[in-house]
Amino acid sequence: MAAALLARVLPSVSGPRYLLRYSHNCLVEKWFSKCISSDNRPKLPLTAYIRFCKDHQPIYRKQNPDISILDITKKLAHAWRELPPSDRQPYETAATLERQAYKEQMAKYKAQLTPAQEEVLKEEKRRKAAKRKAARKKRQSTVLGKPKRSRTAFNIFVSEHFQEAKGVSIQGKMKNLFEEWQKLASSQKQMYYQLAEDDKIRYENEMKSWEEHMAEIGHEDLIRYKNRRKISKEKKTVRKATSKKRSITLEKPLGSKRASSAPNVKKSEE
Known part of the structure; x- marks a missing residue:
């Protein structure tokens, strides 16, 4: 059952060998993490x-x-922002002293770790940093108006029938809705599949406009990786076309001025 669940969570990777290796690594990492996350840490x-x-x-x-x-x-x-420096000082002094003591204790703690535990500790630190970075990126995207992801056919079905679904808890309602969805005829499901397809088109169109805007205001890091190069090329093409048009526009008045001044010179010579 665990292997089946992992296969559903990781659909892009198949094969029992990978699942066993994945499970083994998780268990080992979890065991080490539990050991190094003891009360001594x-x-x-x-x-x-x-x-x-x-x-x-x-x-x-x-x-x-x-x-x-x-x-x-x-x-x-x-209140903290408005707090005078003299009132802040006790809190900052206490924090600085404890930070120094923490560094000393952490150095002693790391000295007792095995190489394998040290590697797990580093990996845990990297994972937490990546999680924080992803959370910040998500918050920033939300603030900047990132479009909502497209819904699946089942999501649309749930949103329409959730209120009248049987069950007291959310889990109970979802379980009953899933059973209803399984029993639904193919002709009835087709309507939800079509709505999901329309929502997918909506999402892609909105994301394209949003990512172009992000490129304009200098937030290329929020653009999906597969579109970064494409949008960068489009920006270069537009920039080249604009500069070329500007150079042609600047050249025209100079040429016309020289042409108009030639007859005057000729007349004066006559």
Whole structure:
């Protein structure tokens, strides 16, 4: 069952040999990660800002019991920005001291690790950094108005029938909807497949316009990898055509001026 699940998650890779190797690597990495993530591993110290929030959040919650955590966080961020340097100093000093102690403890901790555990630690660090980078990129894309992905036929079916679906929990509703979808006749499914195809065309058209705009404002990193080279070539072609047109436009007045001045010279000579 686990192999079947992995085959569904990784449809582009087939073969039991790969699945076994993938499972084995995951288990080994998970085991090492568990070992090196024990209680002996030093914990990251709190930053000055987090210390400030930890001290003042209970006070803000008590003073404003009806507002949400998000609003309290905004108030704390504003208060931290407005905090005088003299009041910030204790938090920053405590954070600096703990950071130095953390570095010393981490050096001692790493000295006890085996080469295999060190490699797992580095891989875990790289994976977390990649995850943070992907999250930042996703947030930036959302802010810049990236179009929503196209929906599948089943997604469209779920969105239309979710409210009246049987089941108390979301999982229960989804399970019943999946069973209904499986029983649905091919002629009825065809309508959803057509809607999904239309939505795919919509997504591609909107993404093309959005990626062209991202290239114009200097956000090539947000463009899909397969389109980066294509858009770059199109930009170069447009730039060359524009510069060529500009050079022709600049040459025309000079030529006409010389042509118009020639008869005047001839008349003066006569």
